[in-house]
Amino acid sequence: MQHTMIALVENKPGVLNRVASLFRRRNFNIESLAVGQTENPEISRMTIVVEGRPEDTARIEANLYNLVNIIDVQDVTGQPVIARDLALIKVKAEPKLRAEVSALAEIFRARVVDVAPESLILEITGTEDKIESLVELLRPFGVLEMVRTGQVAMLRGGAIGVRHMPGANGRDA
Amino acid sequence: MKKTGAEVLWESLIREGVEVMFGLPGGQIIPAFDAMLNYPQLHFVLVRHEQGAAMMADGYARASGKVGVAVATSGPGATNLVTGIDVAMMDSSPVVFITGQVPSNLLGTDAFQEVDMTGISLPITKHNFLITSPDQVAHAVREAFYIARSGRPGPVLIDFCKDAQVAKTEVLESSDVHLFGYHPPTHAPAVQLEQAAELIRTAKQPVIFAGHGVMISGAVEEVRKFAERTNIPVAMTLLGLGALSSSHPLSLGMMGMHGTAHCNLAIQQSDLIIALGMRFDDRVTGNLKNYAPNARKIHVEIDPTEINKIIHADVALMGDVKTVLKDLDSRIPNAKHEEWLNQIKEWKQDSQQRDILVQPTNGKLHVPQIVNDIWKATKGEALIVTDVGQHQMWTAQYYPPENPYSFITSGGAGSMGFGLPAAIGAKFAQPGREVWAIVGDGGFQMTQAELSTAAQENIEIKIAIMNNHFLGMVRQWQEFFFEKRYSAVQLKNPDFCMIAEAHGIPSRRVLKPDEIHAAVEFARATRGPVLLDFHVEQEEAVYPMVPPGADLHAMIRRPIQDEKG
Numbered sequence: 197m198q199h200t201m202i203a204l205v206e207n208k209p210g211v212l213n214r215v216a217s218l219f220r221r222r223n224f225n226i227e228s229l230a231v232g233q234t235e236n237p238e239i240s241r242m243t244i245v246v247e248g249r250p251e252d253t254a255r256i257e258a259n260l261y262n263l264v265n266i267i268d269v270q271d272v273t274g275q276p277v278i279a280r281d282l283a284l285i286k287v288k289a290e291p292k293l294r295a296e297v298s299a300l301a302e303i304f305r306a307r308v309v310d311v312a313p314e315s316l317i318l319e320i321t322g323t324e325d326k327i328e329s330l331v332e333l334l335r336p337f338g339v340l341e342m343v344r345t346g347q348v349a350m351l352r353g354g355a356i357g358v359r360h361m362p363g364a365n366g367r368d369a
Numbered sequence: 370m371k372k373t374g375a376e377v378l379w380e381s382l383i384r385e386g387v388e389v390m391f392g393l394p395g396g397q398i399i400p401a402f403d404a405m406l407n408y409p410q411l412h413f414v415l416v417r418h419e420q421g422a423a424m425m426a427d428g429y430a431r432a433s434g435k436v437g438v439a440v441a442t443s444g445p446g447a448t449n450l451v452t453g454i455d456v457a458m459m460d461s462s463p464v465v466f467i468t469g470q471v472p473s474n475l476l477g478t479d480a481f482q483e484v485d486m487t488g489i490s491l492p493i494t495k496h497n498f499l500i501t502s503p504d505q506v507a508h509a510v511r512e513a514f515y516i517a518r519s520g521r522p523g524p525v526l527i528d529f530c531k532d533a534q535v536a537k538t539e540v541l542e543s544s545d546v547h548l549f550g551y552h553p554p555t556h557a558p559a560v561q562l563e564q565a566a567e568l569i570r571t572a573k574q575p576v577i578f579a580g581h582g583v584m585i586s587g588a589v590e591e592v593r594k595f596a597e598r599t600n601i602p603v604a605m606t607l608l609g610l611g612a613l614s615s616s617h618p619l620s621l622g623m624m625g626m627h628g629t630a631h632c633n634l635a636i637q638q639s640d641l642i643i644a645l646g647m648r649f650d651d652r653v654t655g656n657l658k659n660y661a662p663n664a665r666k667i668h669v670e671i672d673p674t675e676i677n678k679i680i681h682a683d684v685a686l687m688g689d690v691k692t693v694l695k696d697l698d699s700r701i702p703n704a705k706h707e708e709w710l711n712q713i714k715e716w717k718q719d720s721q722q723r724d725i726l727v728q729p730t731n732g733k734l735h736v737p738q739i740v741n742d743i744w745k746a747t748k749g750e751a752l753i754v755t756d757v758g759q760h761q762m763w764t765a766q767y768y769p770p771e772n773p774y775s776f777i778t779s780g781g782a783g784s785m786g787f788g789l790p791a792a793i794g795a796k797f798a799q800p801g802r803e804v805w806a807i808v809g810d811g812g813f814q815m816t817q818a819e820l821s822t823a824a825q826e827n828i829e830i831k832i833a834i835m836n837n838h839f840l841g842m843v844r845q846w847q848e849f850f851f852e853k854r855y856s857a858v859q860l861k862n863p864d865f866c867m868i869a870e871a872h873g874i875p876s877r878r879v880l881k882p883d884e885i886h887a888a889v890e891f892a893r894a895t896r897g898p899v900l901l902d903f904h905v906e907q908e909e910a911v912y913p914m915v916p917p918g919a920d921l922h923a924m925i926r927r928p929i930q931d932e933k934g
């Protein structure tokens with residue numbers, strides 16, 4: 197089963213390397229990993245998607261938490277989250293097929309961001325499922341190139357998924 | 370006032386309480402060594418190979434409970450530390466490693482003797498730092514020491530660019546540790562404590578497991594009192610030896626592959642395991658599918674990543690062993706467990722009957738006998754350091770320590786070459802104690818160069834080489850599991866007494882059992898380093914032995930010999 201974890205990490209050189217090295221050393225498999233800034237310039241946020249059993253993800257969480265530069269980790273799987281992935285897809289589309297591809301894009305609220313004589317680039321944000329459905333429909337036209345950012349996630353509502361402060365993860369007494 | 374990065378380094382170390390360091394200089398750390406001359410209160414032990422420095426610092430840390438320090442230059446100096454860093458990591462030993470690095474403007478250019486040491490050490494350190502500016506030094510040292518010794522201890526590496534050693538800074542001290550993401554657990558929640566207490570109250574055949582964590586958290590007294598009050602026997606891991614005095618009636622001795630038979634049998638029959646500060650290494654469990662099949666498990670552990678890593682914990686108490694035991698105490702009534710203890714007593718009698726020490730002798734030298742003689746001469750109170758192999762297991766079996774912090778060995782990494790340098794480090798930590806390095810002829814030669822260091826420092830350690838002219842433990846595996854096809858295990862050794870002599874180190878060669886006693890006393894009376902070369906029975910096996918991957922109770926036992934022998 198897929199698990200989504202959110203981690204807040206100190207924005208220091210080498211932190212990504214530490215996380216990657218941990219996953220390799222412990223033989224955990226990452227499906228996707230997205231890193232970026234947060235509202236606080238000293239803190240970055242990672243969204244990590246892994247495939248595994250719940251016991252495995254508990255171990256991954258504990259291992260991540262053990263890294264000195266990781267401030268908090270939360271497994272948000274099964275919680276009400278907004279999860280988004282962004283994809284750029286270059287599709288083969290001769291002029292006579294452009295309208296058909298654009299119409300498909302429209303249904304998925306994807307945008308055409310580049311038009312070339314023989315191809316289009318579509319931009320889509322959404323859940324992984326949604327993006328995959330679009331990709332499936334575009335395949336017959338010929339997907340020339342695709343890039344995806346990996347999932348980013350945030351808890352719905354007022355709840356803060358990850359804490360910037362000590363004692364995170366409910367591990368404090 | 371401004372000071373150089375190098376000056377801030379040494380002053381920070383002094384502030385952390387450092388008195389002794391081990392290492393060897395080189396180009397990228399020369400400025401630091403130059404500044405060191407201004408701090409005569411720091412004793413620097415010059416080694417012959419950086420691996421020796423790492424293992425001395427580790428031995429020092431384990432014998433003192435303080436943080437050990439090893440210093441090396443960049444490139445090859447730094448990579449020579451690697452085995453020692455791994456040893457410290459695997460055994461949760463607090464050591465701070467300081468390595469020189471090329472000037473920061475040359476980082477990443479394959480400059481002379483540049484190596485990516487923070488990259489290399491990443492998976493074998495608890496944390497590491499790259500210092501590119503003198504402003505970072507005070508904070509890095511403060512944090513490094515704090516991380517190394519707190520929570521589950523471990524090695525921390527500081528890679529120190531040469532320009533940052535030379536440049537000046539106004540940041541001379543770091544008062545506070547700012548680590549947002551580092552909060553080792555201390556107390557276990559009440560709910561879990563109650564669940565654990567309930568399991569303990571109702572158990573009929575419980576066993577306490579005492580691991581290294583008992584000693585690290587300083588919980589030896591708590592464990593003894595808890596065991597005595599509840600009459601629960603205590604099994605120890607290799608690194609947990611000493612957590613309960615070996616002569617204590619509740620001591621089961623060592624568990625695992627070469628553990629005592631009655632200990633392993635008790636574990637397999639138990640209905641509750643109370644594991645304190647240990648991690649269920651495969652050398653401890655044997656085949657997991659049949660491991661203590663009827664036992665519930667309570668796992669007390671400060672490192673959350675150890676919980677449910679190998680065995681499923683029915684109750685996990687995440688926290689410091691000492692704190693958790695204190696919190697548990699009032700929830701648990703006294704108990705007797707008579708039947709259970711009687712059953713164990715029976716198993717123990719069988720173990721004793723098979724003991725090599727009560728078997729008829731063949732006139733040859735046997736390691737158990739030598740170790741037992743050292744035990745008797747020192748009343749079990751010396752500080753024992755071993756190398757890795759058969760002699761290590763025999764020492765664990767026949768020099769069961771009476772006191773905690775008395776048995777130092779490379780457990781998790783099982784690194785040959787550890788014994789001699791770790792003993793040197795341990796003696797620096799405990800100058801008042803008698804320190805023995807019990808080593809194999811193979812492992813000894815891996816770090817034999819440190820004999821020069823021992824001689825140069827005139828450090829009083831007693832080196833006992835168990836010279837069987839084999840890589841004994843590998844030979845035993847080949848004997849048991851590969852039809853005695855001996856492959857690359859035979860050693861043609863130098864004359865170790867002549868090697869000692871070349872260093873000005875007194876020595877004795879021992880060939881017969883009746884010479885052991887005098888040799889041990891000769892070593893004990895010698896001030897400064899001394900070496901004993903015991904020529905022992907070449908093809909002897911360590912018993913009992915749980916074959917790798919077999920069930921813990923499926924031990925190969927020493928055959929009981931008849932009188933004709």
Ligand SMILES: Cc1ncc(C[n+]2csc(CCOP(=O)(O)OP(=O)(O)O)c2C)c(N)n1
Pocket residue numbers: 756757758759760761783784785786808809810811812813835837839840841842843
């Ligand atoms: C650095 C290192 N290399 C190889 C091994 C594998 N190994 C484990 S025990 C052993 C034999 C040790 O022989 P010796 O030092 O003579 O001790 P003995 O077993 O004979 O007591 C070997 C080669 C190891 N543990 N460490």
